Amino acid sequence: MRMKLNWVSTAVIFVSILWSVAGSAQESHVGKLVGNAKRGKALYVRYCIFCHGPYGDGRGESAPYLDPKPRDFTKAVFKCRSTPSGSLPLDSDLYDTISRGIHASGMPSWKPLLRQERVDLVAYIKTFSSAFQEEKPGTPLQIPPEPPSSPESIQRGGDLFQSMNCWSCHGKDGRGYGPSAPTLTDSKGYPITPFDFTSGTRFKCGDSDQEMFRDLVTGLDGTPMPSFETAMTPDQRWDVVHYIRSLSARKTAAKLKVEPIAK
Amino acid sequence: MRIATFKTIRLQWLATVILLAGLQPAHGIPAFARKYGLPCSACHEAWPMLNNFGQTFKDNGYQLGNERDAPIYQEPSYWPIMFRTTPVWHRENNNRQSVDIVPGNGTSGQVESSVTTSGFDLGGLDVITAGTLYKNISFFIQPFIGNSSIDLSQAWARLDNLAGSHWLNLKLGRFELDEPISQERSLIQNNTGSIYYNYLFTPPGDKNFFVGIGLPQLGVELLGHSDDDSTRYSVAVVTDSNGASGLPANQAADVYANFNQSFAVPWFGRQQVGVYGFFGESPTYFQTSGGTPLPGTGTGNRSFYRLGAYGHWYVDKFDFYTFFMHGYDNVFLGNGVASNQPFNLPLGAVGPVWNGGFVEGHYNPNPRLIFLGKYELTRMSREANPNIPRDAGNFDTWTAGYRWYPIMSPRAGLAWTQEYSRIINAGAAPLSGKADIRNSYQMGFDFDF
Numbered sequence: 001m002r003m004k005l006n007w008v009s010t011a012v013i014f015v016s017i018l019w020s021v022a023g024s025a026q027e028s029h030v031g032k033l034v035g036n037a038k039r040g041k042a043l044y045v046r047y048c049i050f051c052h053g054p055y056g057d058g059r060g061e062s063a064p065y066l067d068p069k070p071r072d073f074t075k076a077v078f079k080c081r082s083t084p085s086g087s088l089p090l091d092s093d094l095y096d097t098i099s100r101g102i103h104a105s106g107m108p109s110w111k112p113l114l115r116q117e118r119v120d121l122v123a124y125i126k127t128f129s130s131a132f133q134e135e136k137p138g139t140p141l142q143i144p145p146e147p148p149s150s151p152e153s154i155q156r157g158g159d160l161f162q163s164m165n166c167w168s169c170h171g172k173d174g175r176g177y178g179p180s181a182p183t184l185t186d187s188k189g190y191p192i193t194p195f196d197f198t199s200g201t202r203f204k205c206g207d208s209d210q211e212m213f214r215d216l217v218t219g220l221d222g223t224p225m226p227s228f229e230t231a232m233t234p235d236q237r238w239d240v241v242h243y244i245r246s247l248s249a250r251k252t253a254a255k256l257k258v259e260p261i262a263k
Numbered sequence: 264m265r266i267a268t269f270k271t272i273r274l275q276w277l278a279t280v281i282l283l284a285g286l287q288p289a290h291g292i293p294a295f296a297r298k299y300g301l302p303c304s305a306c307h308e309a310w311p312m313l314n315n316f317g318q319t320f321k322d323n324g325y326q327l328g329n330e331r332d333a334p335i336y337q338e339p340s341y342w343p344i345m346f347r348t349t350p351v352w353h354r355e356n357n358n359r360q361s362v363d364i365v366p367g368n369g370t371s372g373q374v375e376s377s378v379t380t381s382g383f384d385l386g387g388l389d390v391i392t393a394g395t396l397y398k399n400i401s402f403f404i405q406p407f408i409g410n411s412s413i414d415l416s417q418a419w420a421r422l423d424n425l426a427g428s429h430w431l432n433l434k435l436g437r438f439e440l441d442e443p444i445s446q447e448r449s450l451i452q453n454n455t456g457s458i459y460y461n462y463l464f465t466p467p468g469d470k471n472f473f474v475g476i477g478l479p480q481l482g483v484e485l486l487g488h489s490d491d492d493s494t495r496y497s498v499a500v501v502t503d504s505n506g507a508s509g510l511p512a513n514q515a516a517d518v519y520a521n522f523n524q525s526f527a528v529p530w531f532g533r534q535q536v537g538v539y540g541f542f543g544e545s546p547t548y549f550q551t552s553g554g555t556p557l558p559g560t561g562t563g564n565r566s567f568y569r570l571g572a573y574g575h576w577y578v579d580k581f582d583f584y585t586f587f588m589h590g591y592d593n594v595f596l597g598n599g600v601a602s603n604q605p606f607n608l609p610l611g612a613v614g615p616v617w618n619g620g621f622v623e624g625h626y627n628p629n630p631r632l633i634f635l636g637k638y639e640l641t642r643m644s645r646e647a648n649p650n651i652p653r654d655a656g657n658f659d660t661w662t663a664g665y666r667w668y669p670i671m672s673p674r675a676g677l678a679w680t681q682e683y684s685r686i687i688n689a690g691a692a693p694l695s696g697k698a699d700i701r702n703s704y705q706m707g708f709d710f711d712f
Contacts, residue, residue, distance in 0.1 A: 046630045047316070050302040050673055062300030062673045101329055106300055108327035111491045112319040114527045200330065 028091040028123035033116055035091070040124030043117055051106060056128030058188075066106040069190050071222075076129035077187060079220040080205035085227035087138025088131060094122045096206070103202045104195075141217055143210050144234050149242040157243025160236055169194040169224065174247040187222040194224075197247040212241045293711050294343040294394065295320070296673045299327060303676045304630035308582070309666055310676055310711075311448040312625075315525070315533060319492040324401035324423030324432065325394050333398040343394035349386035349452055351680075351707025354379065358700040359692035375694045384705070385410070386452060399423040403438070415508070417479050430487030437481045437506055441497035441521045443539050443573040444584050446477040450625070450635050455703040456662035456684030459621065461588045464641055466615040467655045468648060470599035471567055471592050472545040476519065478506045493525045495537075503545055503561070513561030517543030525575075532577035540570035548601035563602035565593035571620075584623040591616050597647030615647040617656065631671060637662040652690060660686040666709070677710040 028035030044052075053060040056073035063070050071078070080097045081089040098118045101109035110118060126132040147153065161167060161174075171178040174197035186192045201207060205215050216237045219227035228237065296303060303310045306317025313321065326332035334341075360378040365371035387410065393403040405417040419436025439447050442462065451457045462477030482501030488494065499519040503512055523537025546561025571588040595602045597615040621639035643656045664682030671677075684703045691699035 042629070046304045050305075051300060061302075066300055101327075104330050106329070106331070108299070108301075108329050110316070112316040114533055116527060116529065117532075202330070 026123060026127065028094075028119055028126060030092050030095045030115075030119045030122065033119040035116075035119035035121070035123030037120070037123040037127050039117075040120035040122070043113070043121050044124050047110065047113075048121070056125065062106075068105050068186070068192060069188065070106070072188060073125050073128035075187070075222070076131035077222040079222055080215075081138075081218050081221065082140040082214060083138030083218065084141070084229070085219045085221060088135055090137045090140060091119075091122050091126075093137075094125060095119060098122065100206065103204050103207075104199070105204070141214055143213055146209055146213070146241075147235070147238055149245065153239045153242045154246045156236070157239035157241070157246075160232065160240050161243055164228065164231065164240075166240075170197060174198055174244065184224045186224075192223055197244050199248075201248050209238075209241050209245065212244060213237050216240060293673075293675055294345045294392070295325065296676075298337065298341065298343065298394070299331075300673050302630075302673055303668070303671050308625070308627060309450060309630070309633035309668065310678070312450050313445070313448060315492055319488070322432070322486065322488045322492055322495065323429070324399060324421055326399070326401070326423065332395050334395060342392075344390065344392040345711055347389040347391075347709070347711035349680075349707060349709045351384050351386065351452075351705040352382070353384035353453075353705040353707075354381035354703070355454060356380075356702040358702075359695065359697060361693040373694065375692055384707075386709075389711075396420070403436075428487070429490060432486045434484040434486065435482075437479050437508075438484060438499075439479050440476050440499055440501075440519050440541075441484065441486060441495075442476055443521065443523075443537055443571075443586060444575070444623070450633065450666060451637065451662055451664060451682055451684070452680060452709060453662075453664075453682045453684050453703040453705045455660065455686045455701055456637065456664070456682055459586075460639055460658065460660065461586065461619040461621065461641060464588075464590065464617065464619060464656075466590075466592065466597060466617060466643060466647060467651055468599060469592055469597050469615060470547075471596040472503055472512050472561070473517065473541075473543055473567065476539075476541050476569060480504075480506045480517075480519075481508070482516075494523075496520075496522045503543065510559045512549075512559065513544075513546040513564060515544040515546070515561075515564050517541065523573075530579075532579060532582075533575075534577060535575040536572070537574070538570075538572045540568065542566070542568045542570075545596055547595045548603060563595070565595045565602055567592040567596055580627050582625050582627070584621070586622075587618070587620040589616075589618050592647070594647065609648045609650065611649040612647060613645055613649075615643065616645040617641055617643045631668040632665065634665045635663070654689050658686060658688045660684065670710075675710070675712040677708060679707075680709050681706040 026037035049060055050062045051060040051066060051070040052058055052073060053063065058070040058072035060070060076088060078089045078093065081093045083089055083093070095118055098110050098121055101107050167178055168180045169178045169184060170176055171181070176194040176196040178194060181194050184192050184194065195204065203212060205211055205220065216228045216232065219225050232240070293303070295306070306313060306320055308314045320327060356377065356379040358377045359375040361373050362376045362378065363369055363371050364374055388408040389405065390408065391405045395401050399422065400420065401423055402420045403417055405415070407414045407416045415437070417437055417439060419434050419438045421432055421434040423432050425431035425433060439445065444459065446459050446462055449457050449459070459477055463475035465471060465474060480499065480501035481504055482499055484497055484499040486497040497520065500516050501519065503515045503517055519541045521537060521539040523535055525533050525535035528534050544564035544566050547563040547565055549556035549562070550560035551557065569588055569590045571586065573584065573586040576583045576585070592615050594608065594612050594614040598608055598612050600607045619641035621637060623637040624635065626634040637660070639660045641656065641658055643654065646653065646655060662682065662684040664680060667679045669677060669679065682705055686701045688699040690696050
């Protein structure tokens with residue numbers, strides 16, 4: 001009888017552990033909202049499956065016709081994060097990407113979906129990779145206050161743009177036609193085009209200066225864009241942000257009346 | 264005799280409504296799916312019914328806002344056009360059709376008889392081209408090819424996001440009003456079920472030029488919405504032509520306004536409430552030449568309005584539309600009497616007043632299957648002419664069906680549909696004065712490319 005009870009309690013504990021592990025992978029947390037993967041799956045089938053595929057590997061029916069290619073969730077490698085290069089994103093990072101969309105790609109903003117629905121989608125997307133069960137996201141980056149943009153800051157940023165070889169991909173005028181551009185591929189071997197900074201004021205992982213600063217620190221995982229966390233000081237990163245802003249048609253840059261340095 | 268006259272009017276009215284509604288093809292637009300690589304289900308709860316993402320896309324001027332919207336980003340061979348048609352097997356029944364006692368002999372007298380017709384049928388052809396002419400300039404052209412007619416259902420261009428704001432979008436042309444629940448996107452296709460009767464309702468004997476908010480109208484519309492489309496408004500000024508091309512019947516301008524707000528309820532989903540109103544004037548007589556009315560000279564305008572409230576309620580995979588309308592026409596419009604001849608009004612004549620509404624429910628277990636049901640009614644609360652039977656114009660309709668989408672891709676869509684609909688007009692049988700009941704059933708394909 002005692003033996004039987006032991007077996008039962010062991011089984012209960014084992015099932016509970018399995019349940020808790022599985023359960024944690026089925027959830028996401030953004031603010032006070034808790035995402036549910038089961039609900040997220042229904043939304044994924046409706047909205048996402050044709051690009052990202054039924055297995056989340058980026059091989060949806062529409063994928064062959066899209067450039068850039070849809071994200072492969074099974075690799076757990078994400079461009080837009082607030083966590084260090086090579087680490088998992090926060091749930092809020094994935095939520096932000098779903099909400100914002102990826103500018104100049106096939107990924108639209110899904111803001112018309114309810115917040116809860118977007119959080120549910122995050123929960124389901126995380127089920128495509130065991131990494132979300134095995135690892136924890138990196139420590140989110142703290143962004144220092146932005147110094148004001150000035151002609152001097154832009155000048156310094158332009159110098160860094162040259163010395164750090166940003167131009168080799170993005171081109172000397174920031175239009176994305178650097179000498180290395182034709183050779184670039186993403187982590188899955190697909191050709192990838194460097195961003196054209198002159199095309200407007202919007203960027204892939206967010207439009208604010210803070211988000212551009214963050215991208216310089218974290219890099220865009222899965223693309224040739226590296227992290228400049230150690231290669232630049234925070235002040236230097238702000239200088240580069242200001243320089244990139246000067247290349248675009250943003251009004252604040254226009255007010256400074258500073259011509260782009262690199263021609 | 265008097266009763267028979269009103270029954271005739273009612274049947275004519277019903278036939279007119281069905282005819283007009285039959286000219287209103289519903290649509291989904293796979294040209295957009297091809298452009299963006301998104302499936303039908305991204306924009307449609309089940310095509311052609313839009314979900315909030317699709318409504319936002321539409322409100323944004325057919326733009327996703329990812330800088331790939333303007334035609335310049337498309338391959339030169341891309342042409343934003345789609346077609347849609349519905350080959351079906353179709354059955355219609357009227358339980359009290361007036362027929363000649365001896366077929367072919369119009370003088371043999373008439374009796375009421377149940378008449379049933381059935382066979383294979385084709386629901387006409389939608390051809391739609393729509394999209395962006397340039398960033399923030401959208402357009403929509405919709406010819407409809409019927410069995411023996413071609414109609415330009417809609418044709419408009421819109422300036423989107425004026426001053427960089429979602430709140431300012433200006434449309435000019437012939438367009439579907441920003442209806443509470445889109446008549447153009449009805450999931451139901453059969454003859455009697457596809458119509459929102461309230462949108463087209465005209466009381467018996469009424470001569471109002473304006474038939475209803477269910478028809479595309481000619482005019483200009485200002486529409487705005489929040490970033491996520493949770494708050495929307497539209498104000499349209501339309502001419503009193505009931506959407507017909509050519510100069511209007513008179514010089515009056517009618518105004519339509521709609522406002523809705525959506526909000527999330529935890530565990531239930533999105534909920535939406537809204538109010539709308541149409542306020543207009545229609546002519547009661549024309550200048551004439553030799554007794555023949557001169558087009559465009561309508562005068563003696565008298566007022567009318569339609570107003571109401573509606574909601575769209577989600578409970579997980581169930582959703583329900585609820586709709587209420589209150590209508591009023593001026594006494595001269597309601598009795599078809601020129602306002603310069605008030606002595607022709609019947610004794611005790613008043614402006615007709617009525618109320619109506621519907622509930623339409625859907626169960627959408629997955630993007631490829633939707634079950635639907637609808638109940639709609641209208642009740643006259645005041646007839647224009649006291650001699651008109653109290654219930655003239657009242658009707659009840661029931662519709663049930665489902666749509667299954669075995670093919671749903673970013674290129675095309677195909678649905679298998681089955682629908683049954685029943686409409687009851689109390690006391691409308693042409694001879695006996697009993698209930699006139701019509702049944703409509705169809706099953707078949709509904710496909711677009």
